[in-house]
Amino acid sequence: MTVEGALRGAAPHLLLDSLRTGLARLYAASSADLLLIDYGFTSLRPVAPVQAPAGMPQVPVDAGPVGRVFRTQQPYLFRDVGPTATVYLPVTVRGDRFGVLVVVLPAARCTPQTTERLGRVAETLAHALRVADRHTDLYRSTRRTHALSVAGEMQWDILPGRACAGPAFDLHAYWEPAYTSGGHLLDWSVTEDALLLAVADGVGPGTPAALVSTLALTAIRNARRAGLDLVGQASLTDQALYGQYRGKSALAALLLRLDLATGEIEVVDAGSPTLWRIRGPVTERVELDRQLPLGMFEDTVYATQRLRLRPGDRLVFVACGTGEPAGAGEYEAPDGPVSRALARSGRRRGADAPGAVVRALRDVPRGAPDAVLVLCLDWRGHGAGAPDASRDGHPAPPPP
Numbered sequence: 142m143t144v145e146g147a148l149r150g151a152a153p154h155l156l157l158d159s160l161r162t163g164l165a166r167l168y169a170a171s172s173a174d175l176l177l178i179d180y181g182f183t184s185l186r187p188v189a190p191v192q193a194p195a196g197m198p199q200v201p202v203d204a205g206p207v208g209r210v211f212r213t214q215q216p217y218l219f220r221d222v223g224p225t226a227t228v229y230l231p232v233t234v235r236g237d238r239f240g241v242l243v244v245v246l247p248a249a250r251c252t253p254q255t256t257e258r259l260g261r262v263a264e265t266l267a268h269a270l271r272v273a274d275r276h277t278d279l280y281r282s283t284r285r286t287h288a289l290s291v292a293g294e295m296q297w298d299i300l301p302g303r304a305c306a307g308p309a310f311d312l313h314a315y316w317e318p319a320y321t322s323g324g325h326l327l328d329w330s331v332t333e334d335a336l337l338l339a340v341a342d343g344v345g346p347g348t349p350a351a352l353v354s355t356l357a358l359t360a361i362r363n364a365r366r367a368g369l370d371l372v373g374q375a376s377l378t379d380q381a382l383y384g385q386y387r388g389k390s391a392l393a394a395l396l397l398r399l400d401l402a403t404g405e406i407e408v409v410d411a412g413s414p415t416l417w418r419i420r421g422p423v424t425e426r427v428e429l430d431r432q433l434p435l436g437m438f439e440d441t442v443y444a445t446q447r448l449r450l451r452p453g454d455r456l457v458f459v460a461c462g463t464g465e466p467a468g469a470g471e472y473e474a475p476d477g478p479v480s481r482a483l484a485r486s487g488r489r490r491g492a493d494a495p496g497a498v499v500r501a502l503r504d505v506p507r508g509a510p511d512a513v514l515v516l517c518l519d520w521r522g523h524g525a526g527a528p529d530a531s532r533d534g535h536p537a538p539p540p541p
Contacts, residue, residue, distance in 0.1 A: 323512020382436025
């Protein structure tokens, strides 16, 4: 049986044990360690296998070959002094980075073909981890440097992940705080024809805000899966929130549909998080006609607006709950810090840009938002082909 086949058949909590057995049998590997990224994206933490002692210690995300492979998403082969070599492999599925697989095997077995085959094993492992997360707590527990709050647990359970990739686009998200919750909402769904997004500001910290976000996200998904358009999704969510909170917990949101064939966008602006576009050397805020937040009044009527993307465009969604100018003594409104952060991060790979913007917003003078969510969408365009893993979310070159 192949290593990939063994992974697909392994018990959810025994993936690493099965992997080690298969790699030892087929490649004479002396060890295999899986390190997963923590919730705060600060370190890579080893999974403790059931049938063997743990190997590597945790590693800072910006240090050593493990951090390098996680950041670049490129395999790395290190030939040790002696008869062995170490292969570091990204563990990623559809753009969502889980961690790094580290395999030690005889140097004589380290050929380009072996590295390529181990890369496919790491990809299969990523798919297996995504499925296993539904059946065991092992991997989620590994990813914690400290305890999550109840609200943080709720947020991680309802959000779809940090990244998604398709032939025409890359999508990456980053939010802080990671171990508690700001109540921000994020969701996406991909079909053959379209990418659908929902981004919303939180209504405050803690469990009450997480409950509002959970209700709103459930309503959005319910409407979307019933085949309703953006207006229908906004209306159903508006009714659900108003029915529960009677206008006391309105949610500022953007609902968006991107046509994957044409780059045309429909958007319902209910509030809303700010939307920015980077097109070539120009960074600008996309001005939309704001409508009422979801759940503010009963039976609000929503309408769509239209935009169009060009290949190479980057859209950045910023949810921090501070879309209006700051008053005296308050922190600076987000336009200035966001604009400056985006100007600095415009050439960063898509996976790195959201975190850079979040850190810039958390460092603004005169205080900072308590919670920030940033979503970065890079548009390559129809017919662009599968994303090049070596680029890991780099935006396509800007149009002339």
